[in-house]
Amino acid sequence: MRAVTVNPGVRDSLRLVDDYPEPHAEEGAILVEALAVGICGTDHEIVEGTFGEAPPGASALVLGHESLGRVLEDPSGTLHPGDLVVGIVRHPDPVPCANCAVGEWDMCRNGEYTEHGIKGLPGFARDRWRVQPRFAVGLDPALAPVGMLLEPTSVVAKAWDHIERIGARAEWQPQTALVTGAGPIGLLAALLATQRGFAVHVLDRAETGPKPDLVRALGATYHTGSVGQLDLVPDVVVECTGAPSVVLDAMCKAGPTGIVCLTGVSSGGRTLDFDAGALNRELVLENNVVFGSVNANRRHWDLAAAALARADQSWLNALITRRVPVAAYAEAYTPTGDDIKVVLDFTA
Template identity: 55%
Template sequence: MRALTVIPGRAGSAAVIEVPEPALADGPVLVRTHAVGVCGTDEEIVSGSYGWAPAGEERLIIGHESLGEVMEAPADSGFKPGDLVAGVVRRPDPVPCLACGAGEWDMCRNGRYTERGIKQRHGFASERFRIEPDFLVPIAPELGLLGVLMEPASILAKAWEHVERIGQRARWAPQTVLVTGVGPIGLLAAMMGRQRGLEVHVLARSPDGPRPRLARALGATYHAGEVTDLPFHPDVVLECTGVPEVVVAAMQQLAPAGICCLAGISSGARRICLDGGTAERQMVLGNEVLFGSVNANMRHFRAAAEALARADRGWLGGLVTRREPLDRWQSALQRQADDIKTVIDFTL
């Protein structure tokens, strides 16, 4: 079968090659791949700056945002042929640490976890893959190709869960939410905020285009400009750009007792210039919280499945702006001006 692979750490090594059929050791459920989403992590792996191959192997099959159809499954697995599914990315470490032992592998304490398509486990960018039933999530059939949004949606499901858990430290009734960034992560964050009945504001640079239109179509208020120009102080911020200046401004814009979740990742090329004393004073005196969130466990994938099933199909369809066949994987990894979510479609 064909798969998109890289030699981790080696730029220019990405290639579609013939690989063996997926090993039974990967799991008893056999899945035919329909699509994999492309994101910045895949770009970093292909560029040679990230990624680890499985032990004893040179190449890594990439792809961690999956959508597939069950071909074979044990009778007691909870799945049957024809089911539309997505695979969970991370696996608990073998020790396990306290978090992994409780099923919270997204919060692994010792870093010995593995990840499909990223760290020491083959990913989903192959014509077929095998997986364990305990790491497989059913997708509503009516979602079709849009089920490929499951993995990024799980990241936001976790972020929202943690925001709400932190909010319960005191009597809490949030009203306003600020989402910075209008990529797929930002737009899904805004969607989940609207599903919670909150007043959602979305901020980015561009005043026009498909991304602002999608934000407004949710019923969110769209702002083009700087965080410091906003005429309000949000109760919740979901920072989805990873841009250092935006991170700092978002922290400083919080309302008293506000919560800021950092869901975007900086490239590391730019440093945050922060007056630590001023920021610390504001956060202490305002009972504010700043935290980071990455990855997701099974609970978050299930919450993401529910959120996607509740979403307007037409709106979700606007997130997937480009589909490329496997043979055109290079094009899929080259960002275009109006791209939001690009997917490699194995059915083309």
């Protein structure tokens, strides 16, 4: 069968293998036919050789962590042949740490977790894959064109879950949310904010293209420029760029008892001259919280599935700016400046 692989740490090792072995039964009871995988920045980093880890004893890693497939067989009875399914990316560490032991593998304390298509587990960019029942998320059939968006949606579902948990520390009646960055994570964060009834503002560099229209279609307000120029005091800021200057501005922008969730991952290596004392004073005196959020556990995947089912399907479809057949895999993994979400199509 076909599989898209890399040799982690080796730049330009991306290739399509035509005779990759069938998934071993040890991977899981549920056998799945791949429909599509989404491609994100993590995939690009792995292809560039800066990230990624092959399974034990292997030199190659199958890519793909934003999965979508159709069940071929499930002897466990969890799902049924023909059902749409997505595979949860992260598996708990084998120790396990206190969090992994109770299913909170997104909060792993020792870093020994594994992740499909990223760290120690083969990914979903292959014609067939297997998954354990507890890591299989069934989807509404109506989500067939966009189900690969479940993984990035799970990331922001976790972010909002934790925002709400932190907000419950006091009487909290938030009204305004600012999202910095209008990539897939930012747009999905804005979607979940509108579903919660916030007045939503999205800041991005793009002045043209699909992003402004996608934001406005949510009933949100689109901005360009800098965070500091915005004439608003948000109760919640979801930072999705990882750009150091934007991160710092986001921390300073939140209003009293405000919450800033950082989801963008910075590359490092850049220093900024800023007044750390003034930032500290503001965070302390206004009872603000800044926290980081990454990955998701089963609860968040289920929340994400419900959020996608409630969303406007035409809006979700518009997030996918390119659908590329597997035969043109190299094109799919070559970023362009106009992409929001690129999908590798296993049915074409």
